[in-house]
Amino acid sequence: MxxxxxxxxxxxxxxxxxxxxxxxxxxxxxxxxxxxxxxxxxxxxxxxxxxxxxxxxxxxxxxxxxxxxxxxxxxxxxxxxxxxxxxxxxxxxxxxxxxxxxxxxxxxxxxxxxxxxxxxxxxxxxxxxxxxxxxxxxxxxxxxxxxxxxxxxxxxxxxxxxxxxxxxxxxxxxxxxxxxxxxxxxxxxxxxxxxxxxxxxxxxxxxxxxxxxxxxxxxxxxxxxxxxxxxxxxxxxxxxxxxxxxxxxxxxxxxxxxxxxxxxxxxxxxxxxxxxxxxxxxxEIEPIHRLVTGVDPETILQDAGNYFAAQGAQAQLLEQAPEKEAPWTIRWVAGEKNGWLCIQPNGRWALPVAALQAFLDDRMPQWEGAKPDYIHGEETLCTLCAGAQCIGFVLPEFRKEDLFRGVVLDGVLPRKTFSMxxxxxxxxxxxxxxxxx
Incomplete structure (x- = not known):
């Protein structure tokens, strides 16, 4: 070697x-x-x-x-x-x-x-x-x-x-x-x-x-x-x-x-x-959350529903936390509002962050004035989402054991998946x- x-x-x-x-x-x-x-x-x-x-x-x-x-x-x-x-x-x-x-x-x-x-x-x-x-x-x-x-x-x-x-x-x-x-x-x-x-x-x-x-x-x-x-x-x-x-x-x-x-x-x-x-x-391996500014949050949420439907994935937008957590549940925050994006895996993506990132990559060019960012810490994300024209997505926990196994078996993870x-x-x-x- x-x-x-x-x-x-x-x-x-x-x-x-x-x-x-x-x-x-x-x-x-x-x-x-x-x-x-x-x-x-x-x-x-x-x-x-x-x-x-x-x-x-x-x-x-x-x-x-x-x-x-x-x-x-x-x-x-x-x-x-x-x-x-x-x-x-x-x-x-x-x-x-x-x-x-x-x-x-x-x-x-x-x-x-x-x-x-x-x-x-x-x-x-x-x-x-x-x-x-x-x-x-x-x-x-x-x-x-x-x-x-x-x-x-x-x-x-x-x-x-x-x-x-x-x-x-x-x-x-x-x-x-x-x-x-x-x-x-x-x-x-x-x-x-x-x-x-x-x-x-x-x-x-x-x-x-x-x-x-x-x-x-x-x-x-x-x-x-x-x-x-x-x-x-x-x-x-x-x-x-x-x-x-x-x-x-x-x-x-x-x-x-x-x-x-x-x-x-x-x-x-x-x-x-x-x-x-x-x-x-x-x-501590922590997820890196997503922030999008410069776009009406309602536009982004509507596009999310349409995108996942077009990909053949079952996705729901809920205003209340689901009684029974879906396999992939991503909380969103926009000002004083928050809700949940629940995605049923269909084999296309290995991790919830991969599904969310695929959606953002696909639609970002269509949102005029949109600026993405990657935020460490849920509290920081929520603070940054306090104003208008911004929405944050809180990603679920990332397990250590998924990291090397993912690199060895599947190649790379989606960018900005985790933070140390x-x-x-x-x-x-x-x-x-x-x-x-």
């Missing part, structure tokens, strides 16, 4: 940098909440921060995005020239995240993964696979950020399904023997983040061997009932799928300019990511890595 991980040199904020102001939540969060990002800007002020090195997606398609991207590129060079980033030896980072309101910490390992072993295209059989369909139209804007960047700061979370806890947990058990690289509270309810550096050597080799054992074809057959010829699967993207796709697209651009030998050594071939065990006690916890539980930027020689 191709080895698709390695220890790698990283860049960490230098001593004296205020780490609480340095570490900012993943750029793809709070996309409908500009007040959150205003709070971040107010808190950071003029201090060194990953806010200067990343582009929150709330501004990704704004008219001034090109100017923001150029400012990011300049800041990356300034931070390196001014000594605000210090290099480590090649290695991995053991990270512990204590989240507010969650009893158990989340453990992970930051390492480099080979972008040659990742393919986001539908039907992929690569060692690293997306859990959801990648939207090609979403890549260029993210690629533009990476094209101008000399550094990467990862918010990608790669999942492993390791119920016997053979990869991360043995290292976590001996963290006191490792060098503590950072320990800081995180801004705006993010909890606490601690990192221990693992130098490249016997420990990282043992980690890599344990990862490869998880991907063995015989294990996929045993755990998921995969066919004998099922391709090996080592990682499934949990968060940051489109960032990973942009990294792959950028590598494809660079690869064309290199000799075969240079392709083996170029730093852009690799991407930093945090590896997390799907079976981690703290890991709340928005404030997402990865915060800490480590960086140079991706240009």
């Amino acid at each position: 191709q080895r698709c991980t390695k220890p790698v040199a990283m860049l960490l904020p230098a001593p004296g940098v205020d780490l609480e102001k340095w570490a900012v939540v993943a750029c793809d969060q709070y996309t409908s909440q500009p007040d959150y990002w205003q709070q971040v800007q107010d808190l950071v002020g003029d201090n060194p921060s990953t806010l200067r090195l990343t582009l929150p997606e709330i501004w990704l398609e704004e008219p001034d995005a090109p100017q923001r991207i150029q400012a990011i590129s300049r800041a990356m060079e300034e931070y390196q020239a001014n000594g605000l980033l210090r290099p480590t030896a090649p290695g991995m980072m053991l990270v512990r995240r204590q989240m507010e309101g969650v009893a158990a910490p989340r453990w992970g390992l930051v390492m480099a993964v080979d972008l040659e072993a990742y393919d986001y295209r539908e039907g992929s059989d690569s060692l690293i696979r997306p859990t959801e369909r990648t939207v090609p139209q979403r890549i260029p804007a993210r690629l533009a950020v990476r094209e101008a960047a000399t550094l990467e700061l990862p918010h990608i979370l790669l999942l492993i399904d390791d119920p016997r806890r053979t990869v991360i947990e043995p290292v976590a058990a001996i963290c006191s023997e490792l060098e503590r690289a950072y320990d800081t509270p995180l801004m705006l309810g993010g909890g606490q983040l601690t990192g221990w550096f693992i130098p490249g050597g016997p420990r990282t080799e043992k980690i890599q061997q344990a990862l490869e054992a998880l991907a063995a074809p015989e294990r996929l057959r045993e755990r998921y009932g995969a066919p004998a010829d099922a391709p090996a699967l080592q990682f499934a993207t949990g968060d940051g799928n489109h960032s990973m796709a942009a990294a792959r697209a950028r590598w494809e651009q660079i690869r064309e300019t290199l000799t075969p030998q240079q392709r083996q050594e170029h730093p852009a071939r690799w991407a930093l990511a945090e590896v997390v065990n799907l079976q981690d006690e703290s890991l 916890g709340r928005a404030q539980d997402k990865r915060y930027y800490m480590e960086a890595r140079r991706i240009m020689p």
Whole structure:
């Protein structure tokens, strides 16, 4: 099996940098909440921060995005020239995240993964696979950020399904023997983040061997009932799928300019990511809800009934919760009104989110002025639905056991199917890595 991980040199904020102001939540969060990002800007002020090195997606398609991207590129060079980033030896980072309101910490390992072993295209059989369909139209804007960047700061979370806890947990058990690289509270309810550096050597080799054992074809057959010829699967993207796709697209651009030998050594071939065990006690897999603004909710609900009828699926729109819950029951919220969309599966879709997303994808072009969004947290969704011309769909719970089995047997899940916890539980930027020689 191709080895698709390695220890790698990283860049960490230098001593004296205020780490609480340095570490900012993943750029793809709070996309409908500009007040959150205003709070971040107010808190950071003029201090060194990953806010200067990343582009929150709330501004990704704004008219001034090109100017923001150029400012990011300049800041990356300034931070390196001014000594605000210090290099480590090649290695991995053991990270512990204590989240507010969650009893158990989340453990992970930051390492480099080979972008040659990742393919986001539908039907992929690569060692690293997306859990959801990648939207090609979403890549260029993210690629533009990476094209101008000399550094990467990862918010990608790669999942492993390791119920016997053979990869991360043995290292976590001996963290006191490792060098503590950072320990800081995180801004705006993010909890606490601690990192221990693992130098490249016997420990990282043992980690890599344990990862490869998880991907063995015989294990996929045993755990998921995969066919004998099922391709090996080592990682499934949990968060940051489109960032990973942009990294792959950028590598494809660079690869064309290199000799075969240079392709083996170029730093852009690799991407930093945090590896997390799907079976981690703290890991909550939550559905990502749907929001549509700019359209009369009654129009959307009427179209929903017509769409599912045309697809041969029995669907009901109810004003009261059904006495006997249908197999797929999706609650909708519009201002002070709410109701239930009940769908009887007909074999066309494997999950309720797939049925709802198929409807939205089909009808969205017909709703003039419509803007879709994907919202983490039912409470946040209901708050955003308080005004006129908006409707939210509350999706039912998503089971952990459906995730890897779905990727192994059916390929990818519908985009934005699940979220690993709340928005404030997402990865915060800490480590960086140079991706240009």
